[in-house]
Amino acid sequence: MTRLNDVKNYKKNIKSYHPKINYFVNGLKAFVIGGLICDLGEAVQKFYVTFFDFNEKTAGDPTVATMILIASLLTGFGVYDKIGQFAGAGSLIPVTGFANSITSAALEHKSEGIVLGIATNLFKLAGSVIVFGVVSAAIFGLIRLTVNNLLG
Amino acid sequence: MDFLWAFLVGGLICLIGQILLDVFKLTPAHIVCSFVVIGALLDAFGIYDNLIEFAGAGATVPITSFGHSLLHGAMEEAKQHGYIGLAMGIFKLTSSGITSAILFGFLVALIFKPKG
Numbered sequence: 001m002t003r004l005n006d007v008k009n010y011k012k013n014i015k016s017y018h019p020k021i022n023y024f025v026n027g028l029k030a031f032v033i034g035g036l037i038c039d040l041g042e043a044v045q046k047f048y049v050t051f052f053d054f055n056e057k058t059a060g061d062p063t064v065a066t067m068i069l070i071a072s073l074l075t076g077f078g079v080y081d082k083i084g085q086f087a088g089a090g091s092l093i094p095v096t097g098f099a100n101s102i103t104s105a106a107l108e109h110k111s112e113g114i115v116l117g118i119a120t121n122l123f124k125l126a127g128s129v130i131v132f133g134v135v136s137a138a139i140f141g142l143i144r145l146t147v148n149n150l151l152g
Numbered sequence: 153m154d155f156l157w158a159f160l161v162g163g164l165i166c167l168i169g170q171i172l173l174d175v176f177k178l179t180p181a182h183i184v185c186s187f188v189v190i191g192a193l194l195d196a197f198g199i200y201d202n203l204i205e206f207a208g209a210g211a212t213v214p215i216t217s218f219g220h221s222l223l224h225g226a227m228e229e230a231k232q233h234g235y236i237g238l239a240m241g242i243f244k245l246t247s248s249g250i251t252s253a254i255l256f257g258f259l260v261a262l263i264f265k266p267k268g
Contacts, residue, residue: 027170034166034214035159041209042158060204060212060221061245065252067213072256076264089169092180093187094162094213095249102253106261118261122254125181129215130250132185133192134242137222140196141238145230 026088033083033090041067041094064095071096075103101125154208161203161210184215191219221245 045063048054054062074080080100084091091097102122109121123130169187172178178186194200200220204211211217222242229241243250 021174023171023174026174027167030170031163031167034169035163035210038158038162038210038213039155041162041213042155045209045212046154056208060217061248063209063212064217064249068249068252069256072253072260076260087166089173089180089183090163090166092173092184093166093169093215095215095218096213097184098215098218099253099257102257103260106257107264107266110261110266114262118258122257122261126253128181128185129188129218133188133219133222136189136192136219137226137242138238140192140223141226141230141242142235144196144227145235145238 029086030088030090033087034093037067037091037094037096040070067094067096068099071099072103075100075107080104098126098129157207158210158213161207162213163210165210165214165216187214187216188219188222191216192223193219195220195223218246218249221249 041063044066045056045059048059048062049056052062071080074083074096080091080096081104084097084100091100102125105121105124105126106118109117109124111117112121165187169183172183172186173180191200194203194216200211200216204217204220222245225241225244225246226238227241229237229244231237233240
């Protein structure tokens with residue numbers, strides 16, 4: 001047992017105490033739930049194309065907004081966290097996971113007040129996504145525009 | 153048929169995320185950030201548009217489409233205004249997503265009580 005406290009080998013010694021991960025089952029769960037969420041998005045998109053003045057290209061925006069509304073509500077009811085525990089990345093990667101991180105961060109800090117709690121912490125988890133998205137889009141856009149200009 | 157491809161492609165993207173989570177022990181925040189960067193990178197080469205045409209919501213619902221629309225809006229505006237257009241257009245297409253996320257997140261946090 002004293003070997004466990006050995007600083008150098010700590011990471012190696014602690015390994016046998018880690019919970020065993022079932023890679024296959026976790027992957028299957030993520031695949032199925034992620035696919036189902038995308039199918040829900042497909043259904044919403046079809047709904048917008050059929051009943052409103054959207055075509056296949058422009059229907060993406062209202063679809064994402066609708067998925068975010070659904071995910072925010074499910075987070076409020078406490079359902080989305082249960083889905084997240086079951087599906088792992090299956091509920092994290094779709095845009096609904098983005099909405100879940102915003103809503104749950106806001107809910108968590110609600111007790112600190114509306115301005116300092118909810119509004120300040122709204123982007124606590126999702127802020128990194130926006131920062132990396134904007135920075136990478138700016139860099140790639142700069143490169144692509146320069147290449148386009150150079151080519152003609 | 154649309155639903156089948158949306159299911160398969162969307163599920164596959166989530167499966168990649170789960171593998172990064174389990175095998176490479178990345179945190180969820182790191183995974184989501186890398187996916188957004190990958191989405192922007194794929195759009196830089198014009199690949200992501202083909203994926204959307206092929207898989208529909210299977211490609212627009214995963215967070216990779218966020219990076220794709222950021223760059224897409226920037227390039228659209230850059231056609232008219234050059235380099236300044238890049239900054240003007242970045243949030244052009246994602247505006248509805250970010251607005252609804254802030255609005256609904258705020259309203260839900262106001263109305264509901266934290267659980268668990």
